[in-house]
Amino acid sequence: SAHAAIIDGKAFAAGLVTRITTAAARLRASHGLTPGLAVVIVGDDPASQIYVRNKGERTSAAGMRSDTHRLEETTTQADLLALIASLNADSGIHGILVQLPLPPHIDASAVLDAIDPDKDVDGFHVVNAGRLAVGLPGLVPCTPLGSVMLLKDTLGDLSGLHAVIVGRSNIVGKPMAQLLLAESCTVTVAHSRTRDLPTLCRTADILVAAVGRPEMIRGDWIKPGATIIDVGINRVPSADPVKAAEGRTRVVGDVALAEASEVAAHITPVPGGVGPMTIACLLANTYTAACRSAGIEPET
Ligand code: NDP
DSSP states (O other): OOOOEEOOHHHHHHHHHHHHHHHHHHHHHHHOOOOEEEEEEESOOHHHHHHHHHHHHHHHHTTOEEEEEEEOTTOOHHHHHHHHHHHHHOTTOOEEEEOSOOOTTSOHHHHHTTSOGGGOTTOOSHHHHHHHHHTOOOOOOHHHHHHHHHHHHHHSOOTTOEEEEEOOOTTTHHHHHHHHHHTTOEEEEEOTTOSSHHHHHTTOSEEEEOSOOTTOBOGGGSOTTOEEEEOOOEEEEOSSHHHHHTTOEEEEOSBOHHHHHTTOSEEOOTTTSSHHHHHHHHHHHHHHHHHHHTTOOOOO
């Protein structure tokens, strides 16, 4: 039977990181400018600690400045806003990322919207969402940005293709819809109230799954020859019952990969598909923000 080609996000991301590292070195040599990223974390959520450490290490490895600000769980919103204000004013910092989730006593959207939009490398600021919606240059959320890079690398011109995006979050689904509209796809955004999702998905030339439900999208939901972008990252018990009983887990996407591979032409695996693109795009956005801060055209 037919078998989909795997879209190797890990390899594409490695190439992108290499290009950014080279471009950042040239920026330093030509303009004496080192891109700087500040990551802010509040509290000690173990998963968030790992993400933040990883972001710091990857930023340094790309030859950029990396500052990590670790704040107590009990930090007040006023203190966090004061830190954001000082980072906004720091000319050596071109990107500011506040690790989510924030503790419940802090209004996350107030904090995100306090970041200078030109330093908002996560692209979550309402001004960057607006710029994306009206087609102005801005900073684009990393996961959808990386997903569209993979689609263009796989398919070339996307114009006229029907893209179905399952999920409408502000960080994945909605910006993905804007980016694909900008690529002249015909875009449908589905969500938990969508009627007959399988039938809708079967009309998709490009199917983007950003739901957070393990293997929800089945093989028979997929149009033969479609390209599948699986954004989902879901931790489930190990497939081996002995290991599962020991509490071992594995990571799966929102798409049933084996079934979908029998029908689709191209598919991103989980892990190793979209995931590695997210951090690569964070580095790309930091580099882009540094270039723009000095009125320099980014290279990549
Ligand atoms: P959210 O929980 O914010 O959004 C999930 C969306 O899925 C919502 O719009 C929701 O609809 C929709 N949904 C939920 N259940 C159903 C259903 N049964 N049928 C159809 N739609 C449904 O998630 P995120 O967008 O933040 O993340 C989505 C997934 O992507 C998660 O698995 C997350 O871990 C992963 N992720 C991966 C990243 C990466 O680096 N690769 C980065 C960010 C996220 P409604 O709006 O109606 O509630």
